[in-house]
Amino acid sequence: QQQVKQSPQSLIVQKGGISIINCAYENTAFDYFPWYQQFPGKGPALLIAIRPDVSEKKEGRFTISFNKSAKQFSLHIMDSQPGDSATYFCAASWETSGSRLTFGEGTQLTVNP
Amino acid sequence: GAVVSQHPSRVICKSGTSVKIECRSLDFQATTMFWYRQFPKQSLMLMATSNEGSKATYEQGVEKDKFLINHASLTLSTLTVTSAHPEDSSFYICSARLNRDTEAFFGQGTRLTVV
Numbered sequence: 001q002q003q004v005k006q007s008p009q010s011l012i013v014q015k016g017g018i019s020i021i022n023c024a025y026e027n028t029a030f031d032y033f034p035w036y037q038q039f040p041g042k043g044p045a046l047l048i049a050i051r052p053d054v055s056e057k058k059e060g061r062f063t064i065s066f067n068k069s070a071k072q073f074s075l076h077i078m079d080s081q082p083g084d085s086a087t088y089f090c091a092a093s094w095e096t097s098g099s100r101l102t103f104g105e106g107t108q109l110t111v112n113p
Numbered sequence: 114g115a116v117v118s119q120h121p122s123r124v125i126c127k128s129g130t131s132v133k134i135e136c137r138s139l140d141f142q143a144t145t146m147f148w149y150r151q152f153p154k155q156s157l158m159l160m161a162t163s164n165e166g167s168k169a170t171y172e173q174g175v176e177k178d179k180f181l182i183n184h185a186s187l188t189l190s191t192l193t194v195t196s197a198h199p200e201d202s203s204f205y206i207c208s209a210r211l212n213r214d215t216e217a218f219f220g221q222g223t224r225l226t227v228v
Binding site: 036041042043044045046089095099100101102103104105106108 | 117119145147154155156157158159162206208210213216217218219220221222224
């Protein structure tokens with residue numbers, strides 16, 4: 001059973017546009033929600049993370065919006081750049097450090113120049 | 114962030130043989146390491162959690178006798194795929210953390226191809 005559902009599967013955005021990726025979770029015990037960026041042939045790298053006591057977190061061009069009642073969270077990439085083209089994974093964990101992660105299915109983002 | 118290194122980055126082995134993948138934390142002592150598996154264009158699935166000096170905890174559906182995990186030191190964990198078959202071909206990724214209150218950092222992954 002997929003506990004974290006991610007959409008869309010793929011996304012094409014023009015340079016300078018906003019990329020939005022959505023995730024929904026089922027387990028209310030999840031306490032930590034990170035987003036990872038993965039380039040082909042590489043391991044995932046942490047982008048930004050949020051805990052359920054906060055509704056929004058922003059770091060540079062990346063923003064997480066969190067809706068606890070709806071059990072949904074999303075990643076917004078402002079001013080998207082071709083270098084942002086990668087696969088993005090949302091994840092969830094019930095450990096404070098986010099170590100035993102349950103990942104979403106991934107979104108292949110392409111930013112056209 | 115902290116550095117986690119995997120070796121080898123790519124390996125090809127013959128069906129029926131065993132292959133060992135190493136995961137090292139280079140600049141911190143990792144009390145816990147995690148092993149994930151990722152099929153092409155799919156998500157990462159947690160295989161097992163290994164704590165230094167104790168037996169690994171495997172996720173449901175993961176064969177512990179096929180995927181042997183050893184975490185003998187605070188900087189090294191190994192995953193051995195025994196009697197490998199073509200269906201074991203995958204991208205194996207480890208992550209490591211200092212303790213429960215710190216972030217886990219991922220290695221660069223190991224591409225295993227069984228022919």
